[in-house]
Amino acid sequence: MTTPNSHRSPSVRTPLRLIVRETLSLGPRLRRIRFHCEGLQVIGHAGPGAHLKLLLPGSDATEEPRRPAARAYSLRRVDFSQNLLDVDFVLHGDDGPGSRWAIRAEFGDSIALAGVGGPPLSSAAADFHLLAGDLTALPAIAAVLETLPAAANGAALIEVTDATDQLALQHPPGVKLHWLLSRASCPLTDAVRQIRWPAGARVFATIAGESASVLAIRHYLLHACGLSPAFMYAVPYWCRGCSEEDYHDERHRCVEGNE
DSSP states (O other): OOOTTSOOOOOOSSOEEEEEEEEEEEETTEEEEEEEOTTGGGGTTOOTTOEEEEEEEOOSTTSOTTSEEEEEEEOOEEETTTTEEEEEEEOBTBSSHHHHHHHHOOTTOEEEEEEEEOOOSOOTTOSEEEEEEOGGGHHHHHHHHHHSOTTOOEEEEEEESSGGGOOOOOOOTTEEEEEEETTSSSHHHHHHHTOOOOTTOOEEEEEEEEHHHHHHHHHHHHHTSOOOGGGEEEEEEEOTTOOHHHHHHHHHHHHHHTO
């Protein structure tokens, strides 16, 4: 029997050129960029929220001026009939090549897609869907919510800085949406502990965001709730106080633990 997290999606063999077709501000800290790309069909295996390995211009002190910087982002939406792909970028000034590029991106600019992969973020076999994350996880959570069955049940908890980060998300009526403001010390972890699901329900958990929060929630679900790792996507997207280069190995260890 194949469990939800028992395989890794293949990567793109040859990098694809993503050309900016349109940009849209979703709030003060989130910008959607719609790309056009010939040959998108090669990523037809990618599920909602799949990991995209993007090659971005690198020009900070740790990278040579013209050397591409590889960064992982979530697949927000793809339209194979029109060869269009959406990626939502979290904006945090010039701190990092992804935000730095996204702030300035204009029609006709281009970057490269070097890989698509990662474990599945949801399971059709689940009776209850638990999704939790911060702003960096919002694109993936939104993508998953849009593809859940209309009769799905569950809860989605999203931690944001303030109300301006909240979006109108499409989700099944049975999946309750909770917006949390990051004023308490551990709002996301505490909120997850308050969620209850029917006894005997098959639960799939989609957990992403800051490392300490993700690992604390994962530990709680594994040891206090008895969830199987096979029915859990728990991946830290960033670590407070660390650059992505510093955190690279730990992040990949967590991804491999989901597979």
